[in-house]
Amino acid sequence: MKSRWIVGGGDYLEHAYQAWKQARPDEAVEKIEVPQSPDYAFDLNVFDALDPAQGAMFIAFDERFGNFKRMELLQAAMERGFALEPFVAPGASVAPDAVIGPNVFVGANASIGSSAHVEYNCVIHAGVNLGFGVRLRPSCWLIWA
Structure with a gap:
């Protein structure tokens, strides 16, 4: 069974995670919070423990940064070969x-x-x-x- 990783932070991460869990009870859905430093830089090491061939990802991060931080995570996931699904x-x-x-x-x-x-x-x-x-x-x- 392929994994589904809901990755990000803030209230929207929890909202998206719960939506995926409810909609796909037969799938392995995992919530992964990406830590940020005091200057808001992401610790992208969380991606290192995941294999893009083993699942798909959904990036969920609050709009409080005008979507810039969400786009940053999305870009990092794509650069590492992760599939992003709607x-x-x-x-x-x-x-x-x-x-x-x-x-x-x-x-x-x-x-x-x-x-x-x-x-x-x-x-x-x-x-x-x-x-x-x-x-x-x-x-x-x-x-x-």
């Missing part, structure tokens, strides 16, 4: 011709319409509806209010 929650609706990029999070009851294109590293929280032909550039965060 997460689509049970109950979310994604049109068959919609394109969902790597490391995208689609929450419960979200809807993505026909011909939509969601580029990598986006977060679409529960209840958000994207209509026909919508295009999201990388690293967008959409929250239903």
